Amino acid sequence: xxxxxxxxxxxxxxxxxxxxxxxxxxxxxxxxxxxxxxxxxxxxxxxxxxxxxxxxxxxxxxxxxxxxxxxxxxxxxxxxxxxxxxxxxxxxxxxxxxxxxxxxxxxxxxxxxxxxxxxxxxxxxxxxxxxxxxxxxxxxxxxxxxxxxxxxxxxxxxxxxxxxxxxxxxx
Amino acid sequence: xxxxxxxxxxxxxxxxxxxxxxxxxxxxxxxxxxxxxxxxxxxxxxxxxxxxxxxxxxxxxxxxxxxxxxxxxxxxxxxxxxxxxxxxxxxxxxxxxxxxxxxxxxxxxxxxxxxxxxxxxxxxxxxxxxxxxxxxxxxxxxxxxxxxxxxxxxxxxxxxxxxxxxxxxxx
Numbered sequence: 001x002x003x004x005x006x007x008x009x010x011x012x013x014x015x016x017x018x019x020x021x022x023x024x025x026x027x028x029x030x031x032x033x034x035x036x037x038x039x040x041x042x043x044x045x046x047x048x049x050x051x052x053x054x055x056x057x058x059x060x061x062x063x064x065x066x067x068x069x070x071x072x073x074x075x076x077x078x079x080x081x082x083x084x085x086x087x088x089x090x091x092x093x094x095x096x097x098x099x100x101x102x103x104x105x106x107x108x109x110x111x112x113x114x115x116x117x118x119x120x121x122x123x124x125x126x127x128x129x130x131x132x133x134x135x136x137x138x139x140x141x142x143x144x145x146x147x148x149x150x151x152x153x154x155x156x157x158x159x160x161x162x163x164x165x166x167x168x169x170x171x
Numbered sequence: 172x173x174x175x176x177x178x179x180x181x182x183x184x185x186x187x188x189x190x191x192x193x194x195x196x197x198x199x200x201x202x203x204x205x206x207x208x209x210x211x212x213x214x215x216x217x218x219x220x221x222x223x224x225x226x227x228x229x230x231x232x233x234x235x236x237x238x239x240x241x242x243x244x245x246x247x248x249x250x251x252x253x254x255x256x257x258x259x260x261x262x263x264x265x266x267x268x269x270x271x272x273x274x275x276x277x278x279x280x281x282x283x284x285x286x287x288x289x290x291x292x293x294x295x296x297x298x299x300x301x302x303x304x305x306x307x308x309x310x311x312x313x314x315x316x317x318x319x320x321x322x323x324x325x326x327x328x329x330x331x332x333x334x335x336x337x338x339x340x341x342x
Contacts, residue, residue, distance in 0.1 A: 010255040020255045024275055028244040033235070057228035061245065064204070065236045073199035074232065084181040084191045104195055
């Protein structure tokens with residue numbers, strides 16, 4: 001299946017000069033979403049995944065069904081102040097200023113092998129920070145998966161030697 | 172399965188005097204998440220659902236796997252400014268001030284029968300606004316489903332005659 005047919009270009013969003021890759025047509029199609037989720041599962045089927053971490057908020061959409069296929073739990077990675085229990089947090093740099101990702105301290109441990117799921121790999125800041133967050137627990141990161149990768153932003157370089165699956169790449 | 176065992180009480184979050192119902196232990200358990208998602212599906216299995224709308228952001232976690240069981244598409248209902256294409260929007264009142272939910276104008280139409288999914292029914296403001304948003308497209312709302320309902324906040328009264336499924340109720 002050619003998933004690119006389900007991605008809509010939105011010029012000048014969120015600001016002038018940027019072409020936003022809109023995944024809502026993909027989500028609207030059960031067949032396309034099911035195909036995407038199954039491809040992520042099949043790629044990591046033999047990696048011994050014990051939990052799936054999804055990055056707020058579009059990573060939640062794909063992360064939970066992927067966790068369901070693996071038969072493992074789902075761990076939400078959230079923006080600051082959203083998780084109610086004690087958290088680890090990891091700050092990262094934006095073009096202007098900083099942002100932060102958080103995870104509950106009891107979400108995972110050293111015996112876990114984690115698949116990190118998000119919809120988009122752009123500059124890689126959020127994904128790299130999520131990796132650092134997970135390392136604080138001693139858990140092993142088995143891989144990253146994205147529906148769309150904007151290769152020209154070189155986000156993959158920030159993710160080190162960890163395997164990356166991107167279903168659609170724009171170069 | 173007693174899902175209440177997977178809900179953790181967090182006192183004084185997000186502010187003093189409130190006991191927050193933390194669903195992350197439920198998400199961490201594949202069996203509990205799968206049981207919850209299947210109960211939502213089974214309850215509405217004969218309702219002719221053509222799409223599932225999930226409310227940002229914890230509604231995304233449950234909404235997408237529920238859509239998968241129905242074999243239909245998933246429609247994200249988002250906070251203002253997050254959706255890239257043209258949107259319908261619906262404002263609603265908070266304790267102090269207002270908030271807003273948005274949906275793409277091409278997300279659904281008059282032939283659709285929609286199941287609205289969120290994790291929590293509290294005062295019902297967001298859920299009621301989502302209902303109004305969906306009515307703007309002419310789509311039919313087949314029902315609401317929540318994992319947790321705080322009955323003492325009377326949110327159900329804001330949702331009119333539409334069927335509501337809440338897997339866990341606190342009275």
